[in-house]
Amino acid sequence: MxxxxxxxxxxxxxxxxxxxxxxxxxxxxxxxxxxxxxxxxxxxxxxxxxxxxxxxxxxxxxxxxxxxxxxxxxxxxxxxxxMGRTFQVSRVFQELTALSNVIVALESRMRCKGERRGSWWRAAPAPSVVGEAEELLAQLGIAHLRDETAAAISHGDRKRLELALALALExxxxxxxxxxxxxxxxxxxxxxxxxxxxxxxxxxxxxxxxxxxxxxxxxxxxxxxxxxxxxxxxxxxxxxxxxxxxxxxxxxxxxxxxxx
Incomplete structure (x- = not known):
């Protein structure tokens, strides 16, 4: 070590x-x-x-x-x-749902690491990616907001969502x-x-x-x-x-x- x-x-x-x-x-x-x-x-x-x-x-x-x-x-x-990062004013994709926000972060991580989940022609995220995103939302206590847009959730929940995005990058x-x-x-x-x-x-x-x-x-x-x-x-x-x-x-x- x-x-x-x-x-x-x-x-x-x-x-x-x-x-x-x-x-x-x-x-x-x-x-x-x-x-x-x-x-x-x-x-x-x-x-x-x-x-x-x-x-x-x-x-x-x-x-x-x-x-x-x-x-x-x-x-x-x-x-x-x-190096994960959060900000004084939460930086999330306001127009996307909480689930989609985390999926974007997960797919960004996979691209950086050369990972592939599913076929290259797949338009929708692979089920394993969706599952990982749902698990992160649950860990942060906001699973019930999966289909809410980031703009519609409270300040505290946006902070939790931003933390989920940071954690998605491992x-x-x-x-x-x-x-x-x-x-x-x-x-x-x-x-x-x-x-x-x-x-x-x-x-x-x-x-x-x-x-x-x-x-x-x-x-x-x-x-x-x-x-x-x-x-x-x-x-x-x-x-x-x-x-x-x-x-x-x-x-x-x-x-x-x-x-x-």
Whole structure:
């Protein structure tokens, strides 16, 4: 078994014009682990995510994924390598049904891996593909929405559908950008339970940004704290929770004691 981290960034830098947004960030995530990236608004969390997933170019440093240098690799190829991704605003095919959304993701994975299900002239998806899609919807708790268009389902269910699309690609790591944003508390807890189940049952690593500290503390093994594009703290949940600089810059004493 490899001792190399699954995902590793060293000296990562991102600039918008002359303004440096990410300033020499280092991070690493091992197989099956969960890292939360937190920080005040404007700290650079979303920019860091985009750099790690290949959505934007870096201006310094290196990104390694599964032992390969992917710093110059575009986002779609990182996805094919096993980097799943969700977004603050769910990106699903609004006009398609929930089932068709997952089928599209499954067929994309099969094309990338050179798999074939059924005859090449088949117009409809193979029964095995439909079955796999239905199973994913059931795992995410939205099997009853299989024939509903994505545009017609609730915000929380769209988040679950987006997670199903990411899982259809059989990722080694899930990059989750604000997975519970805009959700009611009950829906938030359902997403937490889903992410924990995915980690437990599939062994998938997780990197996430999230404003809800309770969600972070329930899911994450490690926490990295950004402020103005720089890492001001990194370590276990307890180490970060007890860090005076983190409490001052981000958590605040009231939030810290509430979380404890």
């Amino acid at each position: 490899s001792t190399e981290p699954l995902l590793k960034a060293t000296g990562l830098r991102v600039s918008y014009g002359s303004f440096e947004v990410i300033k020499g960030v280092d991070l690493s995530v091992r197989d099956g682990a969960a890292l939360a990236v937190i920080g005040p608004n404007g700290a650079g969390k979303s920019t860091l995510f985009k750099a790690l997933t290949g959505e934007i170019a870096t201006h310094g440093g290196k990104v390694m994924f599964r032992g390969r240098d992917v710093t110059q690799m575009p986002a779609h190829l990182r996805t094919a390598e096993g 990722p080694k790591i899930l990059m989750l950008d604000e997975p519970t944003a805009g959700m009611a508390p009950a829906d938030r807890m359902k997403i937490v339970d889903l992410i924990l189940a995915i980690r437990r049952e599939k062994g998938v690593a997780v990197v996430m940004t999230e404003h809800d500290m309770d969600v972070i503390f329930m899911i994450s093994d490690q926490v990295l704290v950004l402020n103005y594009g720089e890492v001001i703290a990194s370590g276990s949940v307890e180490e970060v929770r007890s860090s005076p600089i983190v409490r001052e810059v981000y958590l605040g004493k009231d939030m810290y004691h509430a979380a404890g």
